[in-house]
Amino acid sequence: MSVFESLAIQPNVYYTPEEASQLLRVSQDAILRLLESQRVAGVKIDHEWWILGASLLGLTVGAQESEATLVADWLAASSRSLKEVWDNEEDALHDKL
Numbered sequence: 001m002s003v004f005e006s007l008a009i010q011p012n013v014y015y016t017p018e019e020a021s022q023l024l025r026v027s028q029d030a031i032l033r034l035l036e037s038q039r040v041a042g043v044k045i046d047h048e049w050w051i052l053g054a055s056l057l058g059l060t061v062g063a064q065e066s067e068a069t070l071v072a073d074w075l076a077a078s079s080r081s082l083k084e085v086w087d088n089e090e091d092a093l094h095d096k097l
Contacts, residue, residue: 009056011054015052017032017051020051025077029076034059
C-alpha cells in the first residue's frame, strides 16, 4: 500500500482523533477542538472519540477556522520535520545570508 492510499479518507469508516489528525495532517488538539465546537461530528464511547470519515470529508464545506489558526496548527504539527529539513549543518551556510 502506498503512502497516498493510506491517507485516503473513507466516508464510512470511523477514525480515532489520532488517526484523523494523521489523515488531515493537523495536531490532535486541532481535532479535539473541531469535535468540541461540533464542526466535526463524533461519537464518544467509553471516553474515546470516534469520527466518521464523511464528517472529515465535509470539513471544507463552511470552514470557519481562521487561516492563522490553521497555519499555527500545521506549524505545531510539522515543527519537528521542518527543523530536520531546514535547521541542519548543510543549511547553516545560508543562515547568515
